[in-house]
Amino acid sequence: MYSQQAYPEQNQYPAATNNVVSVFDNSENKSAIKKLLPRHISIDKFMQIANTAAMQFPDLQECTPESLFVAFSRCAQDGLIPDGREAAIVSYNKKQGNTWIKVAQYQPMVEGVLKRLRMSSQVKNVIAKVVYENENFNHWIDIDGEHLMHQPVFDDKRGELKLVYALAKLDSGEKVVEVMLKSEVEEIMMNSKSAVDKNGVLKPYSVWATHFPRMALKTVIHRITRRLPNASEVAEMLEREIDYKLVSEDRQPQTIEHNQNQGSQDREIIPLEQQMELKKLVEQTGSDENNMFNWISNKTEILVSSYDQLDFNQFTRLKTRLENAIAKQVAAQRQQAMEQSGEFVSA
Numbered sequence: 001m002y003s004q005q006a007y008p009e010q011n012q013y014p015a016a017t018n019n020v021v022s023v024f025d026n027s028e029n030k031s032a033i034k035k036l037l038p039r040h041i042s043i044d045k046f047m048q049i050a051n052t053a054a055m056q057f058p059d060l061q062e063c064t065p066e067s068l069f070v071a072f073s074r075c076a077q078d079g080l081i082p083d084g085r086e087a088a089i090v091s092y093n094k095k096q097g098n099t100w101i102k103v104a105q106y107q108p109m110v111e112g113v114l115k116r117l118r119m120s121s122q123v124k125n126v127i128a129k130v131v132y133e134n135e136n137f138n139h140w141i142d143i144d145g146e147h148l149m150h151q152p153v154f155d156d157k158r159g160e161l162k163l164v165y166a167l168a169k170l171d172s173g174e175k176v177v178e179v180m181l182k183s184e185v186e187e188i189m190m191n192s193k194s195a196v197d198k199n200g201v202l203k204p205y206s207v208w209a210t211h212f213p214r215m216a217l218k219t220v221i222h223r224i225t226r227r228l229p230n231a232s233e234v235a236e237m238l239e240r241e242i243d244y245k246l247v248s249e250d251r252q253p254q255t256i257e258h259n260q261n262q263g264s265q266d267r268e269i270i271p272l273e274q275q276m277e278l279k280k281l282v283e284q285t286g287s288d289e290n291n292m293f294n295w296i297s298n299k300t301e302i303l304v305s306s307y308d309q310l311d312f313n314q315f316t317r318l319k320t321r322l323e324n325a326i327a328k329q330v331a332a333q334r335q336q337a338m339e340q341s342g343e344f345v346s347a
Contacts, residue, residue, distance in 0.1 A: 018061040020054035023068045032330060033069075036076040046072075049081050050089070059091040063104035066335040071106040073327045078108060078237050079116060086112030092205075107207070108237055110217050116237070117168070117221075122229040126168040128217045133159030139179050146177040164216045166224040178224040185216045192242060218242060232317045240324075270315045275307040278315060281322040285329065292318065 023029050024047050034043040050072060054060045060068070071089045072082070080087040087108050094103045110128060117126045129150060131137045135158055136151040148167055152158075161182055168176040189195045195208035202208070208215050222238040225231040270278075282289060296314045297303045304310055310318070 018054060019063055019065045019068055020050060020060055023065055023072065024050070026334075029069055029334065032327075033072055033076050036073055036327070038079045041076075041079070041081060046076060046081060049083050053082050053084065053089060056084075057091070059102060060089060060104060063091050063102045066331050067104040069334060070328060070331045071104040073331065074106040074240075074324070075108075077323065077327065078112070078233075079119075080108060080112040082106075085109060086115060108218075110214060110221070113218065113221055113234060113238065116234045117225070117228065117231060120228070120230050122171050123231075124169045124171050126166065126221075126224075126228075128164065128166040128221050128224075130161055130213050130217060131163045131165065133162050135159075135162075137163070139165070139177070145175055147175075148177060148179075161213060161216065164213075164220040166217075166220045168224060168228055170229070176224060176227050178220050178227070180216070180220045180223065182216070185219050188219055188242065189215070194242075215242070232313055233320050236317060236320050268311055269308065270310050270312055274315055275310070278307060278310070278318060278322070281319065281326070285322055285325045287322065287325070295321075 024033075030043060030047075033046065037043060037046060068089070075082050075087050075089065078087070082089045087106065089104050089106055091102045091104055093100050095101075114126055114128065117123050129152070131150060132153065135153045136149070138149040140147050148165060150165070163179060163181045164185065165177065165179045167178075170176065189208045189212075190200065190202070192208065194203075195206050196202055218238055219242060222235060222242060225235040225238070282292065293305050296310070296318055299317060300314055302311070302314070304314065
């Protein structure tokens with residue numbers, strides 16, 4: 001269905017030390033990652049799991065220290081551990097000049113994303129599954145809401161992937177269901193920068209090409225997060241990997257204003273303390289306030305143009321986005337300092 005292009009031949013990599021260990025040996029890096037971790041995950045546990053991953057996958061040891069620091073920071077900020085189940089740190093090849101280098105990349109796994117959703121006080125349980133052609137599946141709606149019936153097949157006769165679904169049960173007893181056909185997932189894939197090149201050709205070594213079922217599950221989970229309470233941070237986590245962008249979902253100013261008038265009475269505006277907190281983050285990142293307000297207006301379909309118009313959902317999404325930007329800046333500054341001190345010289 002998709003045309004593919006050949007992957008360029010790679011040069012030999014130069015010998016490298018265990019850069020995973022060197023990242024945590026640096027006290028500044030260790031302190032920065034520790035601050036991002038939730039209370040129930042200690043920095044020692046996180047380091048132990050990271051070092052175990054490096055032993056299991058030696059390529060990680062050769063990744064650039066900057067990319068490792070950014071990957072571990074994002075994993076910590078999402079409240080996950082890089083154990084291969086909740087999250088993974090993977091290496092990929094990147095050309096820098098005439099040389100190929102190894103770069104680390106953080107990937108939240110399906111179980112990790114579901115774990116984050118289940119941590120919400122308002123979500124009792126949530127599942128996401130793939131349905132294949134020869135499996136029994138039924139989805140219906142009646143006066144009592146949406147219902148699903150799925151009988152999996154556990155052998156090689158299950159056929160091709162047909163659709164994916166996510167099902168959540170809230171503490172209130174309400175059930176939330178999302179079902180996506182394979183064609184719907186493929187449409188999102190072909191609009192993802194991580195999946196296709198500038199010519200619209202599927203990258204044969206992208207995670208979409210090599211792990212389509214997993215990315216399909218993340219896509220349907222992303223869609224259901226829009227309908228779940230307090231799930232904006234999880235949605236942001238998934239958007240970073242999916243590169244979620246569909247032309248059909250571009251927001252127009254008229255739509256934003258309409259939704260603002262419809263739902264403004266139910267919004268709870270953030271207090272002055274949180275307005276000041278957000279302003280401080282904006283100053284730290286050097287972000288343009290007008291662009292920031294336009295971005296959050298498009299994301300939430302509620303038009304805002306100042307801090308005193310932001311609600312708690314908008315505040316949470318902006319705070320997460322700005323803190324991610326700060327983490328990137330810290331990583332870049334750290335790399336520059338290491339280069340100047342001779343600790344690390346990029347290829």
